[in-house]
Amino acid sequence: MAAVETDATGAVHEDDGVRRRDFINLAATSFAGVGAVAIVLPLVNQMNPSADVLALASIEVDISKIPVGSAIKTEFRKQPLFVRHLNPDEIKAAEDTKADSLRDPQTLEERTKGKKEWLVTMGVCTHLGCVPLGAGAGELKGEFGGYFCPCHGSHYDTAGRIMKGPAPKNLEVPEYAFASDTVIKVG
Amino acid sequence: MSFPWANHYEPQHPFMRYMDEKLPLPRFIYNAIGGGYPVPRNLNYFWNFGVLSGAALMLQIVTGIVLAMHFAGNSALAFDSVEHIMRDVNSGWLMRYAHANGASMFFIVVYVHIFRGLFYASYKPPREVVWLLGIVIFLLMMATAFMGYVLPWGQMSFWGAKVITGLFGAIPVVGEPIQTWLLGGFSPDNAALNRFFSLHYLLPFVILGVVVLHVWALHLPGSSNPTGVPVKSEEDTVPFHPYYTAKDGFGLGVFLIVFAILVFFAPNFLGEPDNYIKANPMSTPANIVPEWYFWPFYAILRAFTFDFFFVPAKLLGVLAMFASILLLLFLPWIDTSPVRSGHYRPLFRKFFWFGLMPCIIVLGYCGGSHATNGVVLVSQLASVYYFAHFLIILPIVSRIERRCRCRTPSPKACLARLRPHNRGLEKNGSHYRFSGRPVLFGHARLLGHPHRLQYGV
Ligand code: HEM
Ligand code: FES
Numbered sequence: 001m002a003a004v005e006t007d008a009t010g011a012v013h014e015d016d017g018v019r020r021r022d023f024i025n026l027a028a029t030s031f032a033g034v035g036a037v038a039i040v041l042p043l044v045n046q047m048n049p050s051a052d053v054l055a056l057a058s059i060e061v062d063i064s065k066i067p068v069g070s071a072i073k074t075e076f077r078k079q080p081l082f083v084r085h086l087n088p089d090e091i092k093a094a095e096d097t098k099a100d101s102l103r104d105p106q107t108l109e110e111r112t113k114g115k116k117e118w119l120v121t122m123g124v125c126t127h128l129g130c131v132p133l134g135a136g137a138g139e140l141k142g143e144f145g146g147y148f149c150p151c152h153g154s155h156y157d158t159a160g161r162i163m164k165g166p167a168p169k170n171l172e173v174p175e176y177a178f179a180s181d182t183v184i185k186v187g
Numbered sequence: 188m189s190f191p192w193a194n195h196y197e198p199q200h201p202f203m204r205y206m207d208e209k210l211p212l213p214r215f216i217y218n219a220i221g222g223g224y225p226v227p228r229n230l231n232y233f234w235n236f237g238v239l240s241g242a243a244l245m246l247q248i249v250t251g252i253v254l255a256m257h258f259a260g261n262s263a264l265a266f267d268s269v270e271h272i273m274r275d276v277n278s279g280w281l282m283r284y285a286h287a288n289g290a291s292m293f294f295i296v297v298y299v300h301i302f303r304g305l306f307y308a309s310y311k312p313p314r315e316v317v318w319l320l321g322i323v324i325f326l327l328m329m330a331t332a333f334m335g336y337v338l339p340w341g342q343m344s345f346w347g348a349k350v351i352t353g354l355f356g357a358i359p360v361v362g363e364p365i366q367t368w369l370l371g372g373f374s375p376d377n378a379a380l381n382r383f384f385s386l387h388y389l390l391p392f393v394i395l396g397v398v399v400l401h402v403w404a405l406h407l408p409g410s411s412n413p414t415g416v417p418v419k420s421e422e423d424t425v426p427f428h429p430y431y432t433a434k435d436g437f438g439l440g441v442f443l444i445v446f447a448i449l450v451f452f453a454p455n456f457l458g459e460p461d462n463y464i465k466a467n468p469m470s471t472p473a474n475i476v477p478e479w480y481f482w483p484f485y486a487i488l489r490a491f492t493f494d495f496f497f498v499p500a501k502l503l504g505v506l507a508m509f510a511s512i513l514l515l516l517f518l519p520w521i522d523t524s525p526v527r528s529g530h531y532r533p534l535f536r537k538f539f540w541f542g543l544m545p546c547i548i549v550l551g552y553c554g555g556s557h558a559t560n561g562v563v564l565v566s567q568l569a570s571v572y573y574f575a576h577f578l579i580i581l582p583i584v585s586r587i588e589r590r591c592r593c594r595t596p597s598p599k600a601c602l603a604r605l606r607p608h609n610r611g612l613e614k615n616g617s618h619y620r621f622s623g624r625p626v627l628f629g630h631a632r633l634l635g636h637p638h639r640l641q642y643g644v
Pocket of ligand 2: 125127129149151153167
């Protein structure tokens, strides 16, 4: 922008280099830009989970009927939840594994809430979200005796930790607490 | 549009003259797919597959609109509404089988179409934008077919949706929010089904728009041909109508026969029986497999079972899968050979037939099988070859395969020079043969001057 300008009539104007037209252009485009963002935001946000999807209650699980060495599969937030009653061999196997050598280093202690025999995890493979096998009676448990995901072959150990295969993380441990000796409250 | 000798549109009937003045749509059509578009006369049947892809798209749109009249995009109703279409709706079974198998036919013809582009290097300038738009169409098709497959809300629909949206979860930091955003929940449910239905309805029309751009971009330089040598004069071309409308019409007939055999005699041959079980979020099918047309890409996804430095295996697989398609966008610049057609690139041709093609077939086989250790190992080897083919072999081959250096003034002199190599051009009457195969259908002109013919060293 020159300080001296000639307009269509040939008259010469001197100014500080900023024309009124520049200001109007800038103001108008900025205004339109803000308007566009204000429209795009709700358009994008409407895709996020709606209030009814987010209003997910917590659940209570009765664990008194799960024999040592077996597990149950229940539903939490529309996803499978595994509650597993580990037997002494399984606890020992999990504790004998050095946590540092794992892909997602965690000890059995860190993955349970004071009671090492109760392993509560989401039944959602951390690879691409399949339900791993191993909770139901007679299902494959994989090479490490915990869970096995048939989709792309992820093996989890008895603490639900990823040992082999494409999954990057251990099975997620949801928020939960023991409401009593026989009931846990998840969520 | 493309060539100076193209026929001109001259409406005879007064009404058509009136139209031409007010809304020249007939002129547009005449120039695009009528007598006004000159096409090389030596096209082989591989050149039918563009028109066939267009036909398949129209078929999907028509049957899809009919299905949408009876389908319920709600997770509680979708599965039953598809059964309702199959059992109660008049001719509903026909519409659904036509739509489901139509998707397979669409991919078959598009794959042949892409294969044609790869072998004859149709992606090379001046048609690189045509190629880029083609890849865009392919990506849109994959998205459309994926979302369509979710709609019947069977077991494969559900778990396919879960696995594919799970891919986005692999992206560091923003991955999980993106996945939740895509699904509108933490796992596929009503919100996801409903938006997939909306987008599945929309995307085919977006595809239609990109197809128009694709054909527009093609009509500027005009079609390539099996020799890869640009046409030079009117003798090298024939008008699209009636010559290629007739040939494409014949191709369409064959297409419809194959399609009818699938629809009427083997409608579930390409499908997965598990998809006739209603979606159950609590139980994963023993083997989650996508539709056959995704198998090669799925094999690449599953091939990454190990971390590479700090990149986790899951992310690697996702990146590799997307890269395997996005790679094709760079093909016009990766392949630097001045020669287009695979017929005149002996070394390229060997890697094409004995490298790339078997590699893709093996990947497809692995993607459709259960992921045992052996299958994963084979997918890993094939994935490595796939990338090596485009990133290493193709650049090297296109560099070492040089064109004929002779600058002889006449075809005859060139022939004399080519013959000692004993691998080039032979003349028999008015027919030229190259490496024993006829170079074109009796018309030597299209070769240009044979001294421009290229051969391998
Ligand atoms: C690019 C073109 C298209 C492709 C590749 C495609 C692909 C598919 C596929 C693979 C399915 C699942 C079939 C099954 O297993 O039942 C499907 C279902 C469906 N599609 Fe499409 N489609 C296309 C265009 C359309 C259009 C334009 C509409 C509507 C205007 C539509 C509406 C539907 C409906 C309502 C269903 C669910 C019913 C069913 O599952 O049969 N589609 N689509
Ligand atoms: S989803 Fe479990 S291994 Fe891929």
